[in-house]
Amino acid sequence: MPQTLTLVADIGGTNTRVALAPGGAVDRASIRRFANADHPGLGPVLAAYLATAGNPRCEGACVAVAGPVADGVATMTNLDWTIDRDAVAEATGAARVAVINDLQAQGYALDHLAPGSxxxxxxxxxxxxxxxxxxxxxxxxxxxxxxxxxxxxxxxxxxxxxxxxxxxxxxxxxxxxxxxxxxxxxxxxxxxxxxxxxxxxxxxxxxxxxxxxxxxxxxxxxxxxxxxxxxxxxxxxxxxxxxxxxxxxxxxxxxxxxxxxxxxxxxxxxxxxxxxxxxxxxxxxxxxxxxxxxxxxxxxxxxxxxxxxxxxxxxxxxxxxx
Amino acid sequence: MPQTLTLVADIGGTNTRVALAPGGAVDRASIRRFANADHPGLGPVLAAYLATAGNPRCEGACVAVAGPVADGVATMTNLDWTIDRDAVAEATGAARVAVINDLQAQGYALDHLAPGSxxxxxxxxxxxxxxxxxxxxxxxxxxxxxxxxxxxxxxxxxxxxxxxxxxxxxxxxxxxxxxxxxxxxxxxxxxxxxxxxxxxxxxxxxxxxxxxxxxxxxxxxxxxxxxxxxxxxxxxxxxxxxxxxxxxxxxxxxxxxxxxxxxxxxxxxxxxxxxxxxxxxxxxxxxxxxxxxxxxxxxxxxxxxxxxxxxxxxxxxxxxxx
Missing domain, CATH: 3.40.367.20 (Hexokinase; domain 1)
Incomplete structure (x- = not known):
């Protein structure tokens, strides 16, 4: 059975990092970094990433955002991108989508960190x-x-x-x-x-x-x-x-x-x-x-x-x- | 089928209130108040309460404490009582026992408050x-x-x-x-x-x-x-x-x-x-x-x-x- 593929992204104050996670673990070789200032929104960033990756089919997509998230809608003080579940679903075609705070993402990662980190x-x-x-x-x-x-x-x-x-x-x-x-x-x-x-x-x-x-x-x-x-x-x-x-x-x-x-x-x-x-x-x-x-x-x-x-x-x- | 009976207690800085909760809701007529200073410990308070109530069989007992609780053991700054799960189980004979912080108890009560309160x-x-x-x-x-x-x-x-x-x-x-x-x-x-x-x-x-x-x-x-x-x-x-x-x-x-x-x-x-x-x-x-x-x-x-x-x-x- 093929592993399910998840697109993951981490939107910081300056950069956005995007990667693919087959079977629930990030493929670290797939990580790419985008300067927020160079892009008009999250959708174009995810689309550009997926195009470079050969447009794989993603079952899930989860985006972490350095700002408050309410009802799946994120707000970033210094970035005017629209970041919500609908936008992520549209850009990725994923059926299962989550938008969470970046610190929440860090919390989920505890006990799954790289050795010695x-x-x-x-x-x-x-x-x-x-x-x-x-x-x-x-x-x-x-x-x-x-x-x-x-x-x-x-x-x-x-x-x-x-x-x-x-x-x-x-x-x-x-x-x-x-x-x-x-x-x-x-x-x-x-x-x-x-x-x-x-x-x-x-x-x-x-x-x-x-x-x-x-x-x-x-x-x-x-x-x-x-x-x-x-x-x-x-x-x-x-x-x-x-x-x-x-x-x-x-x-x-x-x-x-x-x-x-x-x-x-x-x-x-x-x-x-x-x-x-x-x-x-x-x-x-x-x-x-x-x-x-x-x-x-x-x-x-x-x-x-x-x-x-x-x-x-x-x-x-x-x-x-x- | 008879309702299960729970003994509940709320230990404050000055007083302890004890009651019976048949079927998960407090019988407000059963509430009694004890001045902490008049009693050597929680066990004697619970025993005195149960004796007055005719020593009913309690399946559960839950005690809320105005102080930190770790691993079922409560600490109260101004009260030298031993308050832990074992003491509550021994005093009540209950099989299911919990010791929680009094504010946690308030949190569980939300949406179950008396009307208009x-x-x-x-x-x-x-x-x-x-x-x-x-x-x-x-x-x-x-x-x-x-x-x-x-x-x-x-x-x-x-x-x-x-x-x-x-x-x-x-x-x-x-x-x-x-x-x-x-x-x-x-x-x-x-x-x-x-x-x-x-x-x-x-x-x-x-x-x-x-x-x-x-x-x-x-x-x-x-x-x-x-x-x-x-x-x-x-x-x-x-x-x-x-x-x-x-x-x-x-x-x-x-x-x-x-x-x-x-x-x-x-x-x-x-x-x-x-x-x-x-x-x-x-x-x-x-x-x-x-x-x-x-x-x-x-x-x-x-x-x-x-x-x-x-x-x-x-x-x-x-x-x-x-």
């Missing part, structure tokens, strides 16, 4: 509880999270927009940062700091605090953090890791992921060498009389770039189509 | 989405929430400890409040304001801001807020509602409860007449460019005192025993 960051003080909830936290173009729950009928990954939550403030300096960020749209959310552009804003804030006015791009900020010679870059790295620790701790209290917290995304990975240096675990556990409780949550970093695509293939396999 | 507080700008997630937020002795998800095998209500999350700070006055609260245990969490004792602390803060030093109990604070003659009480009410709006908005972004947010608990209900006056909806929606998005979440108040007991009966009915 889960790097422990904070150990728990107890063995991992099988069947316990997990939490994916994504930090890249934006910030978001997805709680993962095991149920008698399989895994459920719920959606979130927690990047839009109020940024935590613990000090006078944090409050000045909030005021600095509020100039953008009157409200300072988590994503305004914990994202690629957020990192640039955070550097700009610390630069202005130091009486300077330089505003390097995120890659240059990361390089300066690694080098350690610029006190503004060091302050930026320390703030970023401390605020991420606070937010990750708050999300752990909100979702109780005793099965583990998994950081994904380019910015989360770029900080891999700096979490310990800037006290991530200490910030994560800084919850007063609940500090001991916080030690029950292990934290790791996911280093599999294609986990969202794998999650798309697994999501359809678990029957989440309509 | 759901009071709309904030309307959404769109019809309620059937099958969408819901969120219960409890404000009483403590603060907590429980996300409610509908799945192909029925309702799943997950646990949370979001009362321990960082309190939001949006202004210099909020930061002074955080410092005021940190004197207790070095960290200011949501529950330090949004609870009965939190309301007392919030009044004490506004009293000290006004150069006074009075510290009335929560009931007196509520009476003064209703009267409207004391500016410190008015400031307390305004702060409470604004912070609750901010926190409820953050939780909505975290859990996306398009099916509705339901406020429960004595303190949440005590504020019923004051939410509009102090701008709850405005604070809830104050999320910058996501303010429009926030209008998709309806908010209501649950006025059924026995919802947690009903939820216990329904939880066992949906097969959540071990």
């Amino acid at each position: 889960l790097r422990p960051l904070v150990a728990a003080n107890c063995p991992r509880k099988p069947g316990a909830a997990q939490l994916v936290i994504g930090i890249g173009t934006g910030f978001n999270a997805a709680p993962v729950h095991e149920t008698p009928v399989g895994r459920i990954v719920t959606a979130s927009e927690c990047g839009q939550m109020t940024i935590p403030v613990r000090s006078e300096a944090d409050l000045r940062l909030m005021r600095f960020l509020e100039t953008a749209h009157g409200f300072a959310c988590v994503e305004d700091v914990l994202s690629g552009r957020g990192l640039e804003r955070l550097f700009a804030f610390h630069s202005s605090e130091a009486g300077r006015d330089d505003r390097p791009a995120a890659a240059a900020v990361m390089a300066a953090i690694a080098e350690g010679a610029d006190p503004v870059a060091t302050a930026t790295g320390a703030s970023f890791v401390r605020i991420l620790g606070t937010v990750a701790g708050d999300l752990a209290l909100s979702h109780l992921p005793f099965g583990g917290i998994h950081l994904i995304g380019g910015v989360a990975r770029a900080f891999t060498a700096h979490y310990d240096r800037f006290g991530f675990a200490e910030a994560f556990r800084d919850k007063g009389r609940f500090s001991g409780f916080m030690q029950e949550f292990p934290v790791s970093i996911v280093e599999d770039d294609y986990a969202a695509l794998e999650g798309c293939a697994l999501c359809l396999g678990s029957g989440n189509s309509e | 759901l009071r709309p507080l904030v309307a959404a700008n769109c019809p309620r989405k059937p099958g969408a997630a819901q969120l219960v937020i409890g404000i009483g002795t403590g603060f907590n929430a429980a996300p409610v998800h509908e799945t192909p095998v029925g309702r799943i209500v997950t646990a949370s400890e979001c009362g321990q999350m960082t309190i939001p700070v949006r202004s210099e006055a909020d930061l002074r409040l955080m410092r005021f609260l940190e004197t207790a245990h070095g960290f200011a969490c949501v529950e330090d304001v949004l609870s009965g004792r939190g309301l007392e602390r919030l009044f004490a803060f506004h009293s000290s801001e006004a150069g006074r030093d009075d510290r009335p109990a929560a009931a007196a604070v509520m009476a003064a807020i209703a009267e409207g003659a004391d500016p410190v009480a008015t400031a307390t009410g305004a702060s409470f509602v604004r912070i609750l709006g901010t926190v409820a908005g953050d939780l909505a972004l975290s859990h996306l409860p398009f099916g509705g947010i339901h406020l429960i608990g004595g303190v949440a209900r005590a504020f019923t007449a004051h939410y509009d006056r102090f701008g709850f909806a405005e604070a809830f929606r104050d999320k910058g460019r996501f303010s429009g998005f926030m209008q998709e979440f309806p908010v209501s108040i649950v006025e059924d005192d026995y919802a947690a007991l009903e939820g216990c009966a329904l939880c066992l009915g949906s097969g959540n025993s071990e």
Whole structure:
């Protein structure tokens, strides 16, 4: 019996990656990347991909989107494409179609990651509880999270927009940062700091605090953090890791992921060498009389770039189509 | 065929309520209340209740607890009772036993509340989405929430400890409040304001801001807020509602409860007449460019005192025993 073929796609803030998944697992050789700015919509991207692949017959299609999805319709802040189940069905001819949040896709991929791609960051003080909830936290173009729950009928990954939550403030300096960020749209959310552009804003804030006015791009900020010679870059790295620790701790209290917290995304990975240096675990556990409780949550970093695509293939396999 | 009988109990910070639920619905005439301080443990309370009821044979027993539950073992900060599945099974002789968080119990009870006990507080700008997630937020002795998800095998209500999350700070006055609260245990969490004792602390803060030093109990604070003659009480009410709006908005972004947010608990209900006056909806929606998005979440108040007991009966009915 031939394997069923699923088309999977991961629409990020800048690029869209498309692949084929025969039998529920992504054929990694089939992955192609499209720059969103070069294409008028998702339909043309999928059509171009399928034409290059020889127009195979796809039984299913699942698209992960870096933005909220309601009733099969996705909204992306910085992209005016129409992304919904109908558009995906039309472009692919697939009978089973799903549109999910990209973090949900990451949640479906957990336990199906490429070998060696889960790097422990904070150990728990107890063995991992099988069947316990997990939490994916994504930090890249934006910030978001997805709680993962095991149920008698399989895994459920719920959606979130927690990047839009109020940024935590613990000090006078944090409050000045909030005021600095509020100039953008009157409200300072988590994503305004914990994202690629957020990192640039955070550097700009610390630069202005130091009486300077330089505003390097995120890659240059990361390089300066690694080098350690610029006190503004060091302050930026320390703030970023401390605020991420606070937010990750708050999300752990909100979702109780005793099965583990998994950081994904380019910015989360770029900080891999700096979490310990800037006290991530200490910030994560800084919850007063609940500090001991916080030690029950292990934290790791996911280093599999294609986990969202794998999650798309697994999501359809678990029957989440309509 | 006789109906199966379930014993249900709701252990709060001060009292424990116990009842019988024949056929999965609570017999409200059977409800009895026990003061926790008068009893050495849960076992003696359940035994005393059953003795008074003529020691009926219970097939199931479900206990809701105002504290975290892990692997069937509950922890209550202010109560040294042993509360776990084994203790409940031993005291009741029931074969099917569950120990759940009290907010989870409230989640199971949604759609099974006493008629007229759901009071709309904030309307959404769109019809309620059937099958969408819901969120219960409890404000009483403590603060907590429980996300409610509908799945192909029925309702799943997950646990949370979001009362321990960082309190939001949006202004210099909020930061002074955080410092005021940190004197207790070095960290200011949501529950330090949004609870009965939190309301007392919030009044004490506004009293000290006004150069006074009075510290009335929560009931007196509520009476003064209703009267409207004391500016410190008015400031307390305004702060409470604004912070609750901010926190409820953050939780909505975290859990996306398009099916509705339901406020429960004595303190949440005590504020019923004051939410509009102090701008709850405005604070809830104050999320910058996501303010429009926030209008998709309806908010209501649950006025059924026995919802947690009903939820216990329904939880066992949906097969959540071990």
